[in-house]
Amino acid sequence: MKKCSAGPLWSWLPLWRCRGCSTCSNGDGPAMDSLIVALSGDFLGTPVYFWAAFIVVVVGLLVFDLGILHRDEHEIEAKESLLLYGFYVLIALAFGGWVWWQRGAEAGLEFYTGYLIEQSLAMDNMFVIATIFGFLGIPRLYQHRVLFWGILGVIAFRAILIGLGAALVHEFNWILFLFGAFLVFTGFKMFGHKDETPDIEQNAVFKFLRRRFNITSELHGRNFTVKQPHPKTGKMVTWLTPLAVALIMVETVDLIFAVDSVPAVFAVTQDTFIVYTSNIFAVLGLRALYFALAAAMNRFRYLQVSLAIILVLIGIKIFLVPLGVHINTLLSLVATLVILASGVLYSLYKTRNEPDVSVEDLAKQHHTEN
Secondary structure, three states, X not given: OOOOOOOOOOOOOXXXXXXXXXXXXXXXXXXXXXXXXXXXXXXXXXXXXHHHHHHHHHHHHHHHHHHHHOOOOOOOOHHHHHHHHHHHHHHHHHHHHHHHHHHOHHHHHHHHHHHHHHHHHHHHHHHHHHHHHHHHOOOHHHHHHHHHHHHHHHHHHHHHHHHHHHHHHHHOOOHHHHHHHHHHHHHHHXXXXXXXXXXXXXXXXXXXXXXXXXXXXXXXXOOOEEEEEOOOOOOEEEEEOHHHHHHHHHHHHHHHHHHHHHHHHHOOOOOHHHHHHHHHHHHHHHHHHHHHHHOOHHHHOOHHHHHHHHHHHHHHHHHHHHHOXXXXXXXXXXXXXXXXXXXXXXXXHHOOOOOOOOHHHHHHHHHHHO
């Protein structure tokens, strides 16, 4: 069958034909024509059907996760967490392969590099999330519920943040150098940062929520809010449960960490589609991996050094471009993979004789001591 001018995705499907196209036979009517034209158009420099395919995959994953795998809430053990993470990685690899096939090797490599960078830098995020759960006393039974609904916030907030970053880079190309300087500064700051359990009680967001909202002292099952009498007026009002507080704080933490990771991916590519999709697939995978990481967070104590090195190197890469030094995407991908793997393997080797200690236990211990 001859190719159709509607676009590479539809060219091999007999059902999709253009009215009046020189390479197609009889058209299928105005409705089909309009759909083809819409899907073949561009949004943020990328054909609409790429965005449509991405949305279909992500929605399918979320429905599969909550509607099938976790229809009945249960405590997720490390083995299940690793298996689910492997599944999400395979989906991301397949999506990257499709991008490679449709848009070429460079776009595919950029997707994989952005995906790996986001996964690397977001690992630190998992420690803070686990600390929040430990402090608020969120049992493992309900942690997946918070993480799942938190994904919806990630999808929305990352879209805003990445859209803003793309607009700034498009209008002011020099802002990439600010990104680079910020990444180098953050990386060196991480080198001298001692791992400590965050003090959630002194967290500004937690203090604001406690000051402005009615918060129950105990969980109410899987509910984020409940109706209870106001202690002063006696009227029935809405109270936040610790589950809702955890969700809000997890979303806030993700926004803060995105300030590091999003500029890092922009250093690899300014393609909005690749930056956004690689971010979302990475976050989906890491949320699945959370339960395995949280069960033995003490085993990854040297990982932060690897993350710091990655940040510094990505920042330096930006400043090398005006000097005529171009580091290709494949080299960036390999370097990131080697540095991350080295940090993980070295951490596991150095702590091989230590028992696994969950970060939730560390958080509870810190809360008791203070």
